[in-house]
Each structure stands twice: as C-alpha cells, then as structure tokens.
Amino acid sequence: MSAAATAASKVDGPKPIPVPNGDFYLLVELLTEEERAVVKKVRTYMETKVRPIINKYWSDDAFPFELLPSFKELGIGGLGYEGYGCAGGSQKLFGYVAMEIARTDASMCTFFGVHSGLAMGSIYLDGSEEQKRKWLPAMARWEKIGCFGLTEPLVGSGTAGGLTTTAKRDGDNWILNGQKRWIGNSPWCDISIIWARDVADNQVKGFIVENKTTPGFSVEKMEHKIALKVVQNGQITLTDVRVPEANRLQGGNSFRDTARVLRMTRYMVGWASTGIQMGAFEATLKYTQERSQFGKPIASFQMVQDILAKMLANVTACQCLMLRLAQLDDEGKLSDHQAALAKAFCTAKSRETVSWGRELLGGNGILADYDVGRFFADAEALYSYEGTYQMQNLIVGKAITGYGAFV
Ligand SMILES: Cc1cc2nc3c(=O)[nH]c(=O)nc-3n(C[C@H](O)[C@H](O)[C@H](O)COP(=O)(O)OP(=O)(O)OC[C@H]3O[C@@H](n4cnc5c(N)ncnc54)[C@H](O)[C@@H]3O)c2cc1C
Numbered sequence: 067m068s069a070a071a072t073a074a075s076k077v078d079g080p081k082p083i084p085v086p087n088g089d090f091y092l093l094v095e096l097l098t099e100e101e102r103a104v105v106k107k108v109r110t111y112m113e114t115k116v117r118p119i120i121n122k123y124w125s126d127d128a129f130p131f132e133l134l135p136s137f138k139e140l141g142i143g144g145l146g147y148e149g150y151g152c153a154g155g156s157q158k159l160f161g162y163v164a165m166e167i168a169r170t171d172a173s174m175c176t177f178f179g180v181h182s183g184l185a186m187g188s189i190y191l192d193g194s195e196e197q198k199r200k201w202l203p204a205m206a207r208w209e210k211i212g213c214f215g216l217t218e219p220l221v222g223s224g225t226a227g228g229l230t231t232t233a234k235r236d237g238d239n240w241i242l243n244g245q246k247r248w249i250g251n252s253p254w255c256d257i258s259i260i261w262a263r264d265v266a267d268n269q270v271k272g273f274i275v276e277n278k279t280t281p282g283f284s285v286e287k288m289e290h291k292i293a294l295k296v297v298q299n300g301q302i303t304l305t306d307v308r309v310p311e312a313n314r315l316q317g318g319n320s321f322r323d324t325a326r327v328l329r330m331t332r333y334m335v336g337w338a339s340t341g342i343q344m345g346a347f348e349a350t351l352k353y354t355q356e357r358s359q360f361g362k363p364i365a366s367f368q369m370v371q372d373i374l375a376k377m378l379a380n381v382t383a384c385q386c387l388m389l390r391l392a393q394l395d396d397e398g399k400l401s402d403h404q405a406a407l408a409k410a411f412c413t414a415k416s417r418e419t420v421s422w423g424r425e426l427l428g429g430n431g432i433l434a435d436y437d438v439g440r441f442f443a444d445a446e447a448l449y450s451y452e453g454t455y456q457m458q459n460l461i462v463g464k465a466i467t468g469y470g471a472f473v
Pocket residue numbers: 180213214215216217220221222223224247248249250293294299447450451452453454455456457460471472
C-alpha cells in the first residue's frame with residue numbers, strides 16, 4: 067500500500083454527522099410547517115435558478131433581469147406586512163427568507179431587501195391609508211419596483227441632521243432639489259422613496275417619486291463596485307422635481323420616521339449577513355472534503371477543522387441571535403439599539419467567517435467561480451450599508467450609557 071493510501075485510510079472512520087445546510091442547532095424546527103414550506107420553495111428556487119448563473123452575472127456587474135418573472139412567482143412580495151395584497155406572515159419568516167436568499171447570493175437578497183424592506187416598508191410604516199392602498203398591492207406583485215434614497219454624495223452616516231436635498235412646498239406640490247448616491251435598484255426601478263429636508267421646518271420628509279415619468283429626475287448607474295456587483299446602484303439627481311402633496315409620505319415627518327424604517331431593515335441585514343455565512347460555510351466545508359493535499363482531504367487536517375468549527379460557531383451564534391430578535395420583533399418590542407447591535411455583530415462575524423472560508427479555498431478563494439470569493443467581497447458591503455459598524459455601535463452606546471457620541 068502506498069504511503070498516500072495509508073494516510074488516507076487513517077481518516078476513514080465514522081461518517082460525519084450531517085450538518086443540515088449550516089443549521090447546526092436545527093433552528094428550522096422553530097418554524098411552522100407553513101413557514102418551512104415557504105423557506106423550502108425559496109431555497110429550491112435559489113439553488114436551481116440563481117446559483118447556476120449568479121457568478122457570471124456578478125463578474126459581469128449585471129442584474130439577471132431574466133429571473134424577474136419567476137422571482138415574482140415566489141409569492142414573497144410584502145412578507146411581514148398585513149393587508150394591501152402583501153404576503154404577510156411573521157417577521158421571523160421575513161428574516162428567514164432573507165437569510166435563505168443571501169445563503170445563495172447577497173446581491174439578490176439586497177435587491178429583495180431594498181424593494182420589500184426599504185421601499186415598501188417606508189410606505190407601510192410612514193404612508194397614509196390611501197397611499198398604502200395605492201402603492202403596496204402593485205409593489206407586492208412586483209409590478210412597481212422600488213428603491214430608497216437617503217444617502218447623498220457628501221452625507222452618509224450623518225443623514226439624521228445633515229441632509230442637503232431640499233423639499234420646498236409650492237401649493238399642492240413640493241419641489242425637490244439635490245442628489246442621492248448609492249441607491250440600489252435606482253437605475254432601472256419604477257419608484258423612489260426620496261428623503262429630503264423641508265426648508266420650512268428643517269425636518270426630514272419622505273416622498274414617492276415616479277422615476278420614469280417625472281421631469282427633472284435622472285439616474286446615473288455607479289460603476290466599478292467590488293461587492294454586491296449584481297445590484298445596480300445609482301446616483302440620483304433631482305432638479306426642480308415636482309411631487310404632488312399626495313405623494314408625500316403622510317406619516318414621514320421627521321428623521322424619527324425614517325429611523326423606524328431603518329430599524330426594520332437593519333434587522334434584515336442581520337439576517338442577510340447570517341445567510342452569507344451559511345453559504346460560505348457550506349461551500350467551504352464541501353470544498354475541504356473534496357480537495358486533497360498530501361494524499362488526504364484537507365478537511366482531515368486539524369488546523370482546517372479548527373477553522374471550520376469557528377466558522378460554524380459564528381453561523382450558529384448569528385442564527386440564534388437573529389431568531390431571538392425576530393421573536394422580539396413579532397411581539398412589537400424591537401428597539402433601534404437591539405436592531406443596531408444585531409446588525410453590527412452579524413456583519414462583523416460575517417466578515418470573519420467569509421475570510422476564513424476564503425483562506426480554506428486557497429487560491430480558488432480568490433475566484434468568483436467557487437462562490438466563497440463572491441461572499442467574501444459582498445460581506446464588505448453589508449458591513450457598511452444601512453449604517454456602518456461604528457454607527458450601529460454608537461446607537462448601542464447611546465442606549466446603554468445615555469450619552470450620544472455622534473451628534
Ligand atoms: C453597496 C451599497 C448599497 C447601498 N445602498 C443604499 C441605498 O439603497 N439607499 C441609500 O440611501 N444608501 C445606500 N447605501 C449607502 C450606505 O448606507 C452608506 O454607505 C453608509 O450609511 C455609510 O455612509 P458613507 O459611505 O457616506 O460613509 P461615511 O459616513 O463617510 O463614513 C466613513 C467612515 O467614517 C466613520 N464615521 C462616520 N461618522 C462617524 C462618527 N460620528 N463616529 C465614528 N465613526 C464615524 C464610518 O463608520 C465609516 O467608517 C449603500 C451603500 C453601499 C456600499
């Protein structure tokens with residue numbers, strides 16, 4: 067028997083226990099049968115339709131528009147919102163679905179989150195009854211796809227007090243002027259939620275702008291991104307854009323109302339970054355079992371197993387944390403600082419997990435073809451968007467000390 071074969075036989079032993087899809091603590095058992103069916107449908111879709119093509123789209127900086135008709139059929143438009151033609155269901159299910167989408171691809175999860183969370187959420191949380199009835203059914207059917215314009219070229223973390231985009235009342239209309247940067251889906255979607263400062267009372271207000279038919283509204287696609295390359299981000303310019311009062315979010319009268327939307331979507335980013343970790347862990351585990359060096363699968367080396375165990379610990383910790391947060395959310399108890407803590411923790415852990423995965427793939431971790439390289443890059447964007455790591459910790463810091471350190 068050759069030396070390599072002898073070495074290989076030493077690793078033969080009891081079969082590894084199945085780690086079902088990175089769900090080591092069987093958290094899926096905490097979902098109802100109905101919820102599990104939704105998650106299974108999403109997983110099957112992501113595995114069969116998205117996974118085979120997504121690395122190519124990612125490498126080409128392109129969005130897979132061909133998938134839109136089938137994506138719409140998943141019935142997940144308006145998950146977590148009751149009425150108005152929305153899919154409804156618990157926040158736990160909304161989060162679990164986001165995790166499941168990100169488990170295959172974080173860009174598709176971001177597309178889903180920008181439309182379902184940021185854009186629909188703004189109308190659901192801050193719109194009048196009439197506005198909800200007008201916009202949400204078409205958005206739930208994905209007939210009108212939305213984006214959320216808060217960040218500006220010169221104002222990112224400081225949007226609460228520093229927005230420079232202005233809104234000026236003019237009879238039954240408002241005149242918007244300014245620029246928005248980084249706005250996901252904006253180069254091609256139908257409606258934008260634009261946040262602007264009312265020059266009369268200096269408060270931040272939200273407006274629904276129809277992208278394709280509003281004079282003075284233009285979008286330039288942002289190029290050269292190194293993460294979330296499938297999502298199309300744009301820089302919006304508003305030049306004397308006239309918006310009727312009927313399109314001003316009637317419940318969006320100060321940044322506190324914007325923050326209610328961000329609380330919900332930051333919670334979703336916690337789920338998405340957990341999904342990235344699941345995807346990276348599963349791909350890495352498989353790779354280490356298939357790749358051999360020194361005549362043995364690299365999964366059999368002690369140092370490799372140490373890293374795999376650390377990756378799984380991160381995945382599992384984030385899943386448990388997010389599920390508890392989902393319970394709080396479903397009970398109507400989710401606070402800004404709880405969402406901020408989860409967003410900061412899960413995105414930071416995600417960076418760590420994907421970098422370990424990339425390491426275990428060796429040179430192949432640098433290629434988009436093996437999925438882990440894509441997760442590695444995408445985790446960076448989640449760490450910074452919807453409020454950076456530092457800003458989330460400052461929100462937590464203010465809550466626990468009573469001192470606001472960033473205003
Ligand atoms: C891929 C992607 C998609 C995005 N999509 C959208 C979107 O759809 N809609 C939208 O409105 N925005 C979007 N954004 C913008 C995103 O929310 C901002 O990038 C983010 O809020 C940070 O703002 P900034 O990039 O201007 O960084 P800055 O605010 O300039 O921050 C730079 C650094 O300074 C630190 N910093 C700033 N202030 C403080 C402080 N007081 N104390 C300590 N540290 C501080 C930050 O933590 C960070 O490390 C997206 C961004 C990305 C990358």
